[in-house]
Amino acid sequence: MRISAAQRQSYWDRGYTVIKGVFSKEETSRMIQEHEAIRLAFIKDKSIVQDSHYPLSSLYPELHETFRTNDYVFQFLTSPKYFGLVEQLLGEEALAVGTTFFFKPPGKNSFLLHQDNYDVGASPQPSCALWVSLEDTSRENGGLCFIPYSHKQGLYSSQTPAGHRYGLVSSRVPQVEEDPVLLPHGYWMEDMTTQAGDVVAFNGFVVHGSFPNNSRYQFRKAFTTHFIPRSSESVFVFNNQLVDKNGQINRLPLNRHHPLIRDLLG
Ligand SMILES: O=C(O)CCC(=O)C(=O)O
Numbered sequence: 001m002r003i004s005a006a007q008r009q010s011y012w013d014r015g016y017t018v019i020k021g022v023f024s025k026e027e028t029s030r031m032i033q034e035h036e037a038i039r040l041a042f043i044k045d046k047s048i049v050q051d052s053h054y055p056l057s058s059l060y061p062e063l064h065e066t067f068r069t070n071d072y073v074f075q076f077l078t079s080p081k082y083f084g085l086v087e088q089l090l091g092e093e094a095l096a097v098g099t100t101f102f103f104k105p106p107g108k109n110s111f112l113l114h115q116d117n118y119d120v121g122a123s124p125q126p127s128c129a130l131w132v133s134l135e136d137t138s139r140e141n142g143g144l145c146f147i148p149y150s151h152k153q154g155l156y157s158s159q160t161p162a163g164h165r166y167g168l169v170s171s172r173v174p175q176v177e178e179d180p181v182l183l184p185h186g187y188w189m190e191d192m193t194t195q196a197g198d199v200v201a202f203n204g205f206v207v208h209g210s211f212p213n214n215s216r217y218q219f220r221k222a223f224t225t226h227f228i229p230r231s232s233e234s235v236f237v238f239n240n241q242l243v244d245k246n247g248q249i250n251r252l253p254l255n256r257h258h259p260l261i262r263d264l265l266g
Helices: 006-015 023-046 073-080 079-088 116-120 259-265
Strands: 016-019 093-103 111-114 130-132 142-149 197-203 207-212 223-229
Touching: 006 016, 006 079, 006 197, 016 259, 023 073, 023 130, 073 079, 073 093, 079 116, 079 130, 079 223, 111 116, 116 223
Parallel strands: none
Antiparallel strands: 016 197, 093 223, 111 207, 130 197, 130 223, 142 207
């Protein structure tokens, strides 16, 4: 699929863009089925156990790096249709760093605002995510939200405490939902509505998150991959396990100047 000039411009200018109708119903359903099977296997071997405080969410955790063990997910990741999108956006070859599958069951809390490149640590250019909507999403069932243009100033402070209510992500920027006045002057938040099969591409510096799933019975399943430009000089995570479009493993130097490593070293 060809990305239009307007989509590329939106990615670079606003920090994100939506590419409609990339994947068919058959492809999105198969991704869901494969991850259901992985989840059930994890329940069987007790890698997933129910937590009585979070009876539903604990049975539907995010699944990371499933392409390393599942052939269909690997084919999906390395397909020209998917990998080709990021290469068109970046204007060069890309390397996949890691993937996450989200079940996001009803009642699951919001994913706090964050910048992906804080965790990915690609340098000098940030990562790029391709988020695949496997079901229809909206604000009601936990859809994505973005702060347009927020990618233009690099990383925000890494000193803001990572403490948060939902236990999974780093939150180093104000939580807009709770306190809109904390947004830097002149910025605003936009909700995103997607249909199954759409792909949302976003810059690793753009501030984004997702709403709680307030629907009664609708899951909000999605699959995301973080890519980096092949010309990256270094990266913080999985620097020895980067996957190219041929499925080959590539290595880059570890980003020793990344804020997270400074934290680790004290
Ligand atoms: O799908 C979500 O709820 C959050 C996704 C996200 O923030 C990401 O892929 O970086």
